[in-house]
Amino acid sequence: MSAPAQRRIIFQHIDEPGYTNDIACYLKHGGYEVLKKAVTRKPEELIDEVKKSGLRGRGGAGFPCGVKWGLVDRKSGKPIYLIVNADESEPGTFKDRYIMYQDPHQLIEGTMISCFANNVKQAYIYIRGEMAEGARILEKAIAEARAANFVGPNVLGTGYSCEIYVHRGAGAYICGEETGLIESLEGKRANPRIKPPYFPAVLGLYQCPTIVNNVETLCHVKYIVEHGGEAYTKVGTPNNTGTRIFCVSGHVQRPGYYEFEAGKITMGQLLYDVCGGPLPGRTFKAVIPGGSSAKVMKFGERYKGKRKIGADMVDYDWGVEDVPMDFDCLAMVGTMGGSGGVIVMDDTVNMVEALANINAFYSHESCGQCTPCREGSLWMKKITTRMVHGEARPEDAALLKSVADQIPGRTICAFGEACSWPTQSFIAKFGDEFKTYHETKKTVVEKTRELV
Amino acid sequence: MIQPAKPDLVTVNIDGKEIAVPKGTNVIEAARLVNVDVPHYCYHPKLAVVGNCRMCLIEMGMPAVDPATKAPVIDPATGKQKINWIPRPQIGCGTNVSPGLHIKTTSAMVKEAREGVMEFLLINHPLDCPICDQAGECKLQEQATSYGRGYSRFVEQKNVKPKRTQLGPRVTLDDERCVLCSRCIRFSKDIAGEDVLGFVDRGSYSTLTCHPNRKLDHNYSLNTVDICPVGALTSTDFRFKMRVWFLKQTNTIDTESSVGVNSVAWSREGALYRITPRRNDEVNDTWMADSGRLLYKQVAAEDRLKSAESLDALVAKAAELFKTSAGSIALVGSGRSSVEEQFLTKKLATALKASVALVSRTAAGDKLLISADRNPNVRGALVTGLISALPSARLAQLAADIDAGKIKTVVSVGEDLIAAGLTAAQLAKVSVVYLGTHANPTSIASKVVLPTLTVFEKNGTFVNQQFRIQKFAKAVPGLSGAQDDLVILSKLVQAAGGHETASEVNALWPAIAAEVPVLGTILYRNLPETGLLLDRSAWAGLPFVEGETLHYKPAQPAATATA
């Protein structure tokens, strides 16, 4: 079965010849029409549309957006803030960047609709520090939208006012974790907060109720308000509504980003039909389906079980290629859809070396607050680094697993999971490679070895 | 008196034991009440909860209810309400009690979690206990014994971090020992109000340091040493002086001001080594100013007064002066004397028919634990009736009386009369009998010098700004050549023709209780270690100098109170 066609609702204009990121171009393509209609409706209606749509957050966890908005404390009398999480730092993920660079007004319109729906008077776009150009583009776009009265005081003459500010991070992955982001926005070190009590919906930015949503999520909100929540549920599959953007990187013929209806395409269709399959003479070995923290999938392994389709429980027996690309199916097979970053590794990759690379990243990015993540991530890194530098021991596989097992579920934020899942899954699936690494011919070249 | 509102109690179950605890209590404190220890590093009862060390992980469950009907779900096996145990460990410090909360602190999950955290804390730790000052009072050492593996699985290079950093004049930092609990940062910022400490770098390379161009030099810096659970922060003064397990601890009171900070004097073989705060939730919580910790150095100071003559010989000289100047004697008492000493000072004044003055000592308070009144016991002088009005800083009346030729002898209980405003010429006109600990211009000008003891060498009580009577105890033996103030005072009372009195605190208290109305029912040995609030209504109208400090709000002046 060949792959379905792409369904570009968020990336509709990305890389479209002649499409520019200024407001004139956006307006020419029907821009801000949705906002104009939205501000004539009741905010609760808009929230209901989002609830109805079943939209799940695109930042990684897939948390239902309508539910998140429903948890916001609206009785405290404190202002409600909305933060656009534009910190996109998960290795393998590069979708928010395209929206901001090429179609920033789509994000601004989605943000303004979401702000109006939630009675937010002040919104922040927290953009990854390295994306300096992106910040400039957004600043310019906001200024244009402000001049056109889509942002700022008395939006479109409705009496509703809302400002959007761009805030640049200082270049740390942990600033993408929502409570770390909030600390950073407050001018502090991005140490994630303990939950309870600091749930953003109640005690977020400046201890006020706060909504944190991913860039892509807010763009979906615009689409939902335009077409209705009901219509949105028709896109994708039940409980996995809408489209997903897959950022495919690594050993395929045509890496890149592709937008498909969630669950309507399998991993095999994506990698073979869409991305052109492995490089000449190579075979696929492993794929990480949702950003580098997602658990790795091994080509050749089978996933069996029962799943719900409509009212029925149906048996499934899948290889990696057969797994439908949506939150639930990927969770069923023990990994996650995460941020949509699909990282492909072929038979030239040594898994010890791949893990050494991932561990180097996470140990460098742990904020260092809580003991298991801080010490565990660096210990795992030191082990895999030592291994690729020539002093691997057969017992390192078991040690790595044991160290990784002491981290998840015991930390302040989900970085604990993010940094331990790669090791856990690599050892579980490629354990032999780790046990025998001391006698393997090393594939990693001297120059890249320095990185780990 | 206003009764504090009874706290709302909730019943929780900790390792099978049911206990009712006030709402808002966290699991660590609730467990303490049933003698269950939940190990922890970052949690401190007087600091904000941040939950970063993960040592306090516990297993937690809530009574099951039917989601639809909210009716309790009964476990058929036990006939009791079913408990839904959360499959992941939770932090005890950040979990507050709620009705029916169930806690396990000894389950396999908890044990494994603690052992994991313990191992992680040790992998990059230098393990230099044999040369570490914290040994003996180190939480890492203690908990490694309970939850450590006893061997290391870590074969990698340990992280290298700065050693022996001087964070300020009194605190030394060894970053390799730091477990990054952030207690010191939180204390400095939130309690001392000085945001000077922070971490630089990330992950396991995180390093505690001072903010650029700042020093940890505020007057509360040594509290960071107290609360550092490991040997990362040490007192530059105490470093390498003595193993803590050799030291004897004696409860004492800080004499710096009328706050009456509760503290502990640490001594060995008659020598003092350090002073640390002692928890009193009504007075100083767990804190103490650095300045008060240095006071122990007075004990072995070069300028201590001592006498080769016997006390009886010295008292006889004083008696001679009392006789020759009868009717023209003035007495200067002290707000630094204990209640017991002030009680006898008053007896001496009565026997001598002497006027009594006290010297006040004031300076701006620091709003935390040093008040504007730098005498520890002015209220004791009021309570014992030694004075009835607040003292002033200068002895103006006494100076006038000397100038007028009305005074021939002045008895000073520890007060430097020159510092209190008398001139050398005025002192030259009178004979001075001086009781004191250290040499000063007055002791030099005195006819009779009776060397006395410092607060660390004797027993007694002070009444602090809250009218809380608090006791201090003798930590080290008195200096040879000096005598207990009470012994001297009781001999002087007799020499002045007064009745014989006891000269030891316990023996003296029945007389104090009998004669001083607000101390009526108190005995020294029954005083709780955290003190006892006295009825202060008799002195409510006095314009005390103290402003607000921790756990103390001055009474509204009468004029504004009615507004």
Ligand SMILES: Cc1cc2nc3c(=O)[nH]c(=O)nc-3n(C[C@H](O)[C@H](O)[C@H](O)COP(=O)(O)O)c2cc1C
């Ligand atoms: C370590 C860590 C890093 C994260 N980084 C990002 C990120 O870069 N961008 C993002 O949108 N969400 C990130 N998240 C998820 C956010 O915490 C948060 O769940 C998300 O922004 C919510 O938006 P959504 O509901 O629209 O997905 C991260 C989470 C963790 C634990």
Ligand code: SF4
């Ligand atoms: S899990 Fe890691 S990143 Fe998250 S708070 Fe703890 S140390 Fe920081």
Ligand code: SF4
């Ligand atoms: S120096 Fe001590 S108190 Fe401060 S963070 Fe380190 S371990 Fe904690």
Ligand code: FES
């Ligand atoms: S005491 Fe440190 S996490 Fe609870």
